[in-house]
Amino acid sequence: MHATLPLLVRTDFPALRRGVVETVQVNLGYRCNQSCVHCHVNAGPNRKEEMTAETIAAVVDFIAGSPEIKTLDLTGGAPELNRNFRHLVVAARARGLRVIDRCNLTILEEPGHEDLAEFLAAHQVEVVASLPCYLEENVDQQRGKGVFDGSVRGLQRLNALGYGRPGSGLVLNLVFNPQDASLPPAQQALEAAYRKHLRERFDVVFNQLFTLANMPIQRFGSMLISKGQFNSYMQTLRDAHRTENLDAVMCRSLISVDWQGYLYDCDFNQQLGLPVHEGRQARCHISELTAEALEGQPIRVADHCFGCTAGQGSSCGGALEDVTAAAPACAP
Secondary structure, eight states: OOOHHHHHHOOOOOOEEOOOOOEEEEOBBBOSOOOOOOOOOOTTOOOOOOOOOOHHHHHHHHHHTTTTOOOEEEESSSSGGGGHHHHHHHHHHTTTTTEEEEESSSGGGGTTOTHHHHHHHHHOOEEEOOOOOSSSHHHHHHOTTTHHHHHHHHHHHHHHHHTTTTTTTTOEEEEEEOOSSSOOOOOHHHHHHHHHHHHHHOOOOSSSEEEEOOOOHHHHHHHHHHOHHHHHHHHHHHHBBGGGGGGGGGGEEEEETTSSEEEEHHHHHHHHHHHHOOTEEEEEEEEOOGGGGTTTTTTTOOOOOHHBBTTTBBBBTBBOOOOOOOOOOOOO
């Protein structure tokens, strides 16, 4: 796989500093039951990395010592494949935190996870579900044959438990990624198209759609290099940069934790091996400090950061601003 960091590290992206840390995003490991072409962590069934019980205990201690933290955002790979996933969810909910599970939907049918949907509902875990298109052909092309059908079954099962339905308190959001070297379309318009198609064809409902730009790193970045599209994609991101998006980028209020417990400004920096500065050269472990100590620290930036400020902006919570446009299709 082609390395992208040498192509990104020299940058003129504006300097940023962190504010109050309100969200801890924890990568529980790179093992996944899918291997998606856009995956920025290069996850898959053969990956062995997994956060240990000891490191999860350090995460819980970090949260307990940082009252300003409101949200625990669990990701992977498939975070649910970590054997301590449920323990961490229970511990965070007991402390009143909002817990997000970044779920690929097909994990709900994996052996040993048959009761996962019921567990998530019982603990009122917010589900952010990957569904890169509402058309079967496009999803299966990006994520593997049969993934679309499995994803729809997962959505229907979550809906049956109350997810996505008004008044249930169970939040179900979907995530769109482009399939090519382009920016995502306007989030608001695409959400309307998703809502109409999924309701009419499958009787599926959800709360919101998040549109995320693909980052030119790991598997997707390597693919761009192989196709000779890396430089043109970077130019697309740079040309679409909007200074007004800088105030809302996720790294200002989020800290990312890798499967070993080391800290990064975001999940993308984690995958590029760019740890937080925190006044030192070596990596900083979550057991070594509190969230308060991270306030005001400089954020490490590189050229991939233009992916978060391009166009309507992009973050783990979707677009940074609403853009009105005609309803697009999610075809490439």
